[in-house]
Amino acid sequence: MSSVESANRTEAGAGEGGKIRLTLPDGTVKEVPFGTTGRAVAASIGPRLAKDALGVKLAGQVLDLSRPLTESGLFEVVTPKHADALELYRHSTAHLCANAVKRLFPGVKIGIGPAIENGFYYDFDPGRPFTPEDLEKIGAEMKKIVAEDNVVVRKEMSKAEAVKIFEAQGDPLKVEIVAGIPEGSLSCYEQKDFIDLCRGPHVPSTGKLGVFKLTHSAGAYWKGDERNPMLQRIYGAVFLTQKELDEHLARLEAAKARDHRKLGKELGLFLFHPWAPASPFFLPKGATVYNLLIAFMRDLYVKYGYQEIITPQIFDEELFRTSGHTGAYRENMYFMTIDEREFGVKPMNCPGHCLLFKSGHYSHRDLPVRYADFARLHRYEKSGVTQGLTRVRTFSQDDAHIFAAPESIGREVLDFLLFLDEVYSTFEFRDVDISLGLRPEKRVGPDEVWDRAETVLEAAIKATGRPYVVSPGDGAFYGPKIDFRVNDALGRPWQLGTIQCDFNLPELFDLHYVAEDGVKHRPVILHRAILGSLERFFGILIEHTGGDFPFWLAPEQVRVVPVSEKFNEYGEKILRRLIGAGLRATIDVRNEKLGAKIRNGELEKVPALLIVGKNEQEAGTVSLRVRGGDEYKDKDIERLIERMKEAVAQRSLRWYQRATGSFSTL
RNA sequence: GCUGGCGUAGCUCAACAGGUAGAGCAGCCGAUUUGUAAUCGGCAGGUUGCGGGUUCAAGUCCCAUCGCCAGCUCCA
Known part of the structure; x- marks a missing residue:
């Protein structure tokens, strides 16, 4: 008990033999002798209450019914209905x-x-x-x-x-x-x-x-x-x-029904093979979504001032010695000896980006430099921790490194938070937990450098006014970070976005830029990702949408469904028009009844089925069936295409008057 | 990595206490020409994850190994 607390108790408690004052929820004050039990107080209020009582809550603390009450304060009887x-x-x-x-x-x-x-x-x-x-x-x-x-x-x-x-x-x-x-x-x-x-x-x-x-x-x-x-x-x-x-x-x-591993198999998005443990294969449909996610980020990179680069996969171990990875990250890396030379497969992009930065000369006017890289990374993860797409051994990230003057970090972090907001709101990720990770035990760099980095990050996050939690020891080995976590279908949290402050790598690689004073200065590196691992993001997205991707991301957006073979030709004509308009469309010409084709389209979660039969052919229209069962007769194909294109351009979650994805917060 | 569970046809699952692997869907062939969630018939499909062992006989029991799942731990 702290001294402040005990002082309060002495004051409020009136000591042995005295009285304490209990303020009931309805505002009335009850005076009882010091040491009266919660049970006795409950009984004095009402026998029914005493019977239902599980405990009492006094001055914010839940106590057993048998505990003698020794202080004054707000008093509630904890019944089954009580929040506690x-x-x-x-x-x-x-x-x-x-x-x-x-x-x-x-x-x-x-x-x-x-x-x-x-x-x-x-x-x-x-x-x-x-x-x-x-x-x-x-x-x-x-x-x-x-x-x-x-x-x-x-x-x-x-x-x-x-x-x-x-x-x-x-x-x-x-x-x-x-x-x-x-x-x-x-x-x-x-x-x-x-x-x-x-x-x-x-x-x-x-x-x-x-x-x-x-x-x-x-x-x-x-x-x-x-x-x-x-x-x-x-x-x-x-x-x-x-x-x-x-x-x-x-x-x-x-929730098991929305497990991305189950849906990934059912929808033909990705698969695993024992010969490549924890390393996904993306089937054409999965690869389509994956690439669309990258395209989405590329679009925003233009808007937010990033430049994409392409860098090597495998480096001489010297690089990782320089970056500190061979010391702090060795157990997570893949190494190989070729030509009697030690090589490592990169687990992160930052060391390579440092080499690139170092190859040029920068004035303060050139900064910040924002290098984006979707390169594939490999990290050895212990066999027991891998899981579906959410934890794999090879993945790529919407990764970027910002080389900035120390005084502009705050600004950069804030811009990043805006960028992140734009991305997450596109997917309606509402329940995002933000945490500030501070220095871990196993780390590189002197403590003074960590002090600075932690202060800068916390100041930036505070400036946004968002709620966040501080997690001591949760930082990366090279610097503190802000993590953004979203839950999967079973409520397990996964980190997606992150921004990590790094004062160490610029030292290790001896990076510099020329400032206004004409003297060489050390830049700071911000490691940052928004989707994080694309594999993981994909997995989480599947679970949040239950496999019903928003129209702009759906691997198959439209399926033409002729009522019978007689209308296949008309269907093909519609199909050509859809594909011509840039939509991902197919046609179901199988020798099946309409009901079976519809069922298939629904099970495969195609957002739009266009049914064409005698009526449509005669009128030159299509009959639209929106995923989920809504049916709209006689649609003008050109107007429909316009609508779809608009949904794609705006990356809207709902493309036709109703929700296509059920976003659960379970 | 650790502890436990699981691994049978492309998918979902079956096979009594060990007796020699079966169904639905998908696939292929044929018939049917269909109006908003499954048309009918036929055919084909498996060294039971891989490797040992026990046994007259192993999907079933034992050992080892790989993979997957849950959790611990770790992390994007």
Whole structure:
């Protein structure tokens, strides 16, 4: 407890034997004796409330019902409807889980079990992994403990007492945690045959719990460090009502349908082969989207003053020694020996760009120089971390390096943020988490340089007024950065955009420009990407659109569907007109019934189907079926083409009066 | 990399406790000429990821290896 905090408490608490003042949500003030329990206060307000109570919240802090109240402040009873109830349920359910595991597997040691989004996890050292059958048994035992309705008791104790308890029950992991906690602030929670070290708070009895499902178990290193032994983590989902739990499980199920790996296969966008692990092949349709993303960025490069360059793939190791990569990044690189010379495949573009910059002479008037490069990069990633398109071993980025005078970094970062905004809004990426990554342990460059870089970045991001979080240790090895993260369908965050400040590379490559004073100065490099890895961006885009790409990106934009072979010729005529207008169009001349052709077009997520039969041929029109089922009769083909071209030119997400993509924030 | 799970036809899946691999869709051929999410019939398709082993017999059991999936960790 800080000294300020304890001072406040002394003032507000009025001391032993005095009174404290509780301000209820309706504004009334209740005076109760110091040390009255939350349960007693709830009971004095109403028996129903006391019955529903899970805990109380006093002065912003959630407390057990049994805790004596020792300060004045805003007082609320935490009932199931209260915003903090879920957290309480989740954490208490974690204890419930450990209780059940201890009963069923007496030798199992317990680790930690916090509440997390949607539920909880609990780490155990079981000696062997849990099987799905184990999880079922554990779940059943948990239900039994709920039925027993055991009272949950908070026990404050000394470290010595706690160590004694956990040594006695054979829990060395708990003993280890106790050792790290300062004396005087230690508490345990006991429910009948189970006691666990915990700060609390918890629900008053196990009978309050019950809406949960153990979802899966997986290995997890003790304290998240791979040098530590691996424990078994059980994950559980916990909600207020069975309905919400069911909905959550259904949502997870639905999210699987938008998994980019599944859709990529179904829609024929990309594939993988065991001989090129974690390295995607893009099929024609996937390559179309990929190239359109690049074309999009190229357009904006003109607007934002970037120049595209093309640089080598493989360099003498000398380059990576100079850049520091052989030291800090070696384990992620591919090397080869040719002609008794060591070469490395580039994992990043920056070293090559430095060589290019160094080859010229620059005055302050030439800066900033913004070099963009879509070159393919290769990074060795450990086998367990690769995943679909979101984490691969070869990819290209909308990468660029800005060589700028130190005083113009702020301006450049702000321009970048505008650029990024324009791109993300095109895709309607709304839930973007921004984080400022500060110096990691493993890094190059002196601390004074890091100080400067971190200050400049934070100032720029503050100037935009956007919310952001600071992540110490999350910076690149060569400098601090601002990362932009977007979630995939299953809610896992992925970094897309980034801007990284680098004062080190210009030193290492001895880069300079001539300033107004006629003297050589050191430029600063800003590494930046907006889409980030195009592979990853593609994957995220698939998941956000569910495979329904916006019209301008759809690999096949229009499909002509003749009602029968009799109208193939008319269909071909329409097709030629569409292709002539620059649209990606095909025709379905298979010997199939109309219904089957429509079904196919829908399954392949073609945004526009143009049905042509007797009526259309006679009128010289087409019948438009917009993806999703809307049907519009007798469209004038020229007007339709105009509309489509406009949607492409404006890169609009909706091209025909209605949403074609369902953007989920799950 | 670590822990666990999985790997059968192009795709989705089946095959009792080991008994010698089967279906739908897709593909090919034929018939049908179709009006807004699946026309009918036929044919073809697999050294069960790869390599060992146990067994009279292995998709099934064991070992090893590759790949994929979940998580840990790491990162764009």
